[in-house]
Amino acid sequence: MPIWYGGDYNPEQWPEEVWEEDVRLMQRGGITLATVGVFSWARLEPREGEFDFGWLDRVLDGLHAGGIRVDLATATASPPPWLPHAYPEVLPVTADGVTLSVGSRQHYCPSSPVYRRLAARLVSAIAERYGSHPALELWHVNNEYGCHVAHCYCDVSAKAFREWLRARYGSVERLNEAWGTAFWSQQYGDFAEVYPPRAMPTFTNPGHALDFDRFSSDELLDCYRMERDILREVTPEVPITTNFMGFFKGVDYWRWAKEVDVVSDDSYPDPADPDSPAYGAMVRDLVRSLGAGRPWILMEQASSAVNWRRRNAAKPAGMNRGLSYQALGRGADGILYFQWRQSVAGAEKFHSGMLPHSGTETKTWREIEQLGGELAGLDRVRGTRVPADVAILFDWDSWWSIEQEATPGEIPYVQHAFAWYRELHRRTVTADFVSPSADLSRYRAVIVPSLFVATAEALAGLDAYVRAGGRLLVTFQTGITDQDAHITEGGYLGVLAETLGVRVEEFAPPAGPDLAGTGGAPVPGTAFGGELIRGGTGTLWSEYLHSEGADVLASFEGGELDGWPAITANRRGEGRAWYVATLPDPDAMAALLDAVLSDAGVSPVLAQPVEGVEAVRRGDSVFLVNHTPAEARVTLNGAEHVLEPRGVAVLDIDGL
Ligand code: GAL
DSSP, X not given: OOOEEEEEEOGGGSOHHHHHHHHHHHXXXXXXXXXXXXXXXXXXOSBTTBOOOHHHHHHHHHHHHTTOXXXXXXXXXXXXXXXXXXXXXXXXBOTTSOBOOSSSSOOSOTTOHHHHHXXXXXXXXXXXXXXXOTTEEEXXXXXXXXXXXXXXXXXXXXXXXXXXXXXXXXXXXXXXXXXXXXXXXXXXXXXXXXXXXXXXXXXXXXXXXXXXXXHHHHHHHHHHHHHHHHHHHHOTTSOEEOEEOSSOTTSOHXXXXXXXXXXXXXXXXXXXXXXXXXXXXXXXXXXXXXXXXXXXXXXXXXXXXXXXXXXXXXXXXXXXXXXXXXXHHTTEEEEEESOSBOOSSSTTTTSOOSBOTTOSSSHHHHHHHHHHHHHHTXXXXXTOOOOXXXXXXXXHHHHHHHTSSSSSSOOOHHHHHHHXXXXXXXXXXXXXXXXXXXXXXXXXXXXXXXXXXOOHHHHXXXXXXXXXXOEEEEESSOSOBOTTSOBOTTSTTTTHHHHHTEEEEEEOOOSOOOGGGTXXXXXXXXXXXXXXXXXXXXXXXXXXXXXXXXXXXXXXXXXXXXXXXXEEEEEETTEEEEEESSEEOHHHHHHHHHHHHHHHTOOOSXXXXXXXXEEEEETTEEEEEEOSSSOEEEEXXXXXXXXXXXXXXXXXXXXX
């Protein structure tokens, strides 16, 4: 089987004469998989209960005749106008009480029984009609669940929220306890008194807000499961996916990933952002990790510019290829785009396509064709795994909670994780992401950026990992609350305080600069230094920290915190645990990570990393991607390899 190559194909936007040309050009471009029908509900069911499949039959037959496989969508992401017209209660409502109208997409309340009933009927009809179509390779459920509407605050959602809470807590007394409703006279006498956290005079109860995030993710997941179960019943042998969106806050992908047969992801790094290659790599590593290391599909990317940024940079020649190889190197078995043919009407007509407005005599098409040709020769990569010695702990409960209102200081959760990831990426150390309940035993080192919400079991798991010989690096704002958003019993960090040999007395976040300001002026009080690191600067955080047995590797210098520990290390059982009370500047972080990784025995892919060159091992190959516009020279196992500007190489290391 080849590496899948293709994209979203929306033939309903074109007259039928164009479809033949589409198939011909797809063949020329090396396309093997087309995602069809993502936004076809209105065409498939033009009036309630009246289905029109004739046109889709012809599309699928044409693709099949051309040797192109189909990832067939269930078309439920954009209800046709007749639906909310007949059943206005399906329209979603924002926290401010605004009803979202028809005329774009995703205008449905995930809890709506009407939406679910009509979606289920459509999915059944599609499954019955195409379940045995010879072109069918994969089912594509809905599209980017939650992308535009991750939360709905309408009355239907309110009712569903109450049911969800009843199932979670059993009694309203238990809910009161969990939410700490003794505060501000919030005690509920009955579940009926609970509402979604709609616009309020001031801060929402943190437990209420956290549970609404969990509920909203679960409601969308229920929509997915409903469709998945219908498809599975009709075609037990056809794999099912729904496209994720990398670090997307709206839904907890750890819970979702268990429910799909193949993880797939949509990814649109900004060509104008110098951090995009590293951030893109982080997303790929998350996506691979969601599927427990199984190969995944890059379901959507842009061949060049998107249309939804303030200014939409075109991809410079070679960037699309580089980012595609990055995905392959990090475990993808498919490289797809949004979309095949660039639209001439509608809200996405300025979004690039594989086949641009300007046709085939274009840099975009030439690159599409070139990549198609290259992928056809990379079968050997398919199905292989990406080894990683390091894990980064990532948790949606912590993300939701740490970014709530009324916290000690703003911490952008993903950017914080990215600050650590970027340094690993720079030194060509591959990382997996793990959930708080993951088995960590196969990792040499684990990094825990601000695990704000942690159950006692999760903290005990981290402690056990260290005692058994693991190397653990924990940052500030970890173990602050339990799963009910209550301050951790026994003090911040819980049992991890013993693991780390420290005690957090009080938080003292500096007044900026924030993460974006790594080049900004140091803020008094966040300088730190010690034997390991001299002249460090911390951003984002500082605190009053005591060592209770840990070695102090660096202390804050100057200001109120002068002399208080900033970075510590502690032996525990067979392992060692570091605590970092600030976000070190890149040089200081580099020194710290070098120490941690060498203590953990982690080897990078390249002994001498080259700035701007990404290296990752997959199976018996090493993927090199030069993300810079200049030639680069890389030494691997004693041999030098020259990479063209934005060039790539896949080196066979079999036997080495
Ligand atoms: C995705 C979506 C596609 C298209 C694309 C544009 O979010 O799934 O349908 O809108 O973005 O970048």
